[in-house]
Amino acid sequence: MKSSFLSVFVFLFSFYASAQPFTLPSLRFEYSAYEPHIDAQTMEIHLTKHHQGYVNNLNKAINGTKLETYSMNQLLLNASMRSDMVRNNAGGHYNHSLFWQILAPEAKQGNMTDELKNAIDKEFKLMDSLKSKLGTAAAKHFGSGWAWLIVTPDKKLKVTSTSNQDNPIMDVVKDRGIPILGVDVWEHAYYLKYQNKRADYLNNIWNLIDWQIVSANYIAALNDPLLKEIEDDSWPEIKDFHKVMAQTFHPAEKDDFIPLQARSGEMRAKSLLLYESVIPSRYQKPEVKANLLKLVKECEELDKLVKKNAKKIVLKAKIIQAHDTFHVIQGLCKD
Numbered sequence: 304m305k306s307s308f309l310s311v312f313v314f315l316f317s318f319y320a321s322a323q324p325f326t327l328p329s330l331r332f333e334y335s336a337y338e339p340h341i342d343a344q345t346m347e348i349h350l351t352k353h354h355q356g357y358v359n360n361l362n363k364a365i366n367g368t369k370l371e372t373y374s375m376n377q378l379l380l381n382a383s384m385r386s387d388m389v390r391n392n393a394g395g396h397y398n399h400s401l402f403w404q405i406l407a408p409e410a411k412q413g414n415m416t417d418e419l420k421n422a423i424d425k426e427f428k429l430m431d432s433l434k435s436k437l438g439t440a441a442a443k444h445f446g447s448g449w450a451w452l453i454v455t456p457d458k459k460l461k462v463t464s465t466s467n468q469d470n471p472i473m474d475v476v477k478d479r480g481i482p483i484l485g486v487d488v489w490e491h492a493y494y495l496k497y498q499n500k501r502a503d504y505l506n507n508i509w510n511l512i513d514w515q516i517v518s519a520n521y522i523a524a525l526n527d528p529l530l531k532e533i534e535d536d537s538w539p540e541i542k543d544f545h546k547v548m549a550q551t552f553h554p555a556e557k558d559d560f561i562p563l564q565a566r567s568g569e570m571r572a573k574s575l576l577l578y579e580s581v582i583p584s585r586y587q588k589p590e591v592k593a594n595l596l597k598l599v600k601e602c603e604e605l606d607k608l609v610k611k612n613a614k615k616i617v618l619k620a621k622i623i624q625a626h627d628t629f630h631v632i633q634g635l636c637k638d
């Protein structure tokens with residue numbers, strides 16, 4: 304019974320947060336059910352004015368654009384490429400949908416599963432230590448934002464915070480991962496009842512966290528392909544190299560060597576940056592490092608050949624070699 308309830312709930316969250324046009328979710332309980340920790344008026348205004356505003360503005364911002372076909376995850380992942388309007392409102396909709404999901408009055412909360420309990424014990428030793436870290440992350444946050452408990456790409460738990468309506472899925476954020484618990488630290492979340500006493504709100508919010516739902520989020524996050532996307536997205540040097548390789552190799556295939564002649568130095572520099580970059584933990588194997596070094600040597604040779612005005616047939620053979628090596632690296636970095 305419990306697991307079917309959870310799966311319906313997880314489905315509803317993913318539906319509201321991902322289906323277009325985006326729609327406002329319902330709260331799990333009536334507005335007054337969250338008292339005394341959050342008052343009914345705050346809950347109502349927060350949902351029907353603030354959250355509804357994010358939903359409306361997001362739909363308006365993407366209406367008639369190519370973003371209309373994007374999933375919520377796609378909108379969030381490449382936040383750096385979005386307008387402020389899309390970034391803030393997509394974040395606002397996702398973040399609040401998660402927040403409503405994890406809140407429940409004490410009598411309606413379920414228990415934490417052993418899987419999550421063990422993971423918390425491993426990372427934070429004690430539950431109190433997790434609460435204190437999250438409380439500190441939220442309290443020290445200047446201005447509006449969120450405090451998070453996330454699952455990182457290497458499948459560990461981490462406490463982080465973000466500004467405004469950003470969240471850890473976005474590529475504009477340093478500590479990335481999938482959030483399983485989020486605490487809204489905007490004034491609109493607590494001001495009517497707590498005024499300037501943000502610390503009291505942060506202490507009391509623990510009384511409303513439904514750990515059964517957070518546990519379900521934890522398992523879902525561990526199995527979510529989005530984690531791999533975040534990890535791959537967190538290796539910008541490979542994307543940078545891929546770009547310059549594609550833009551020089553494909554013309555060279557058709558005997559146009561002008562892009563290669565203009566950018567062989569850049570390609571050499573980017574291969575070195577790639578070799579020296581922080582390789583995502585999943586790809587840290589000797590074959591990857593060895594092929595990255597091979598790529599650096601081949602790009603150096605290619606650059607020297609360009610500078611010596613080598614024959615086109617020689618340039619072509621060398622860029623094919625470097626291109627093949629890059630494909631070997633890409634192949635090694637596939638699961």
Ligand SMILES: [Fe+2]
Pocket residue numbers: 349353399487489491492
């Ligand atoms: Fe909010």
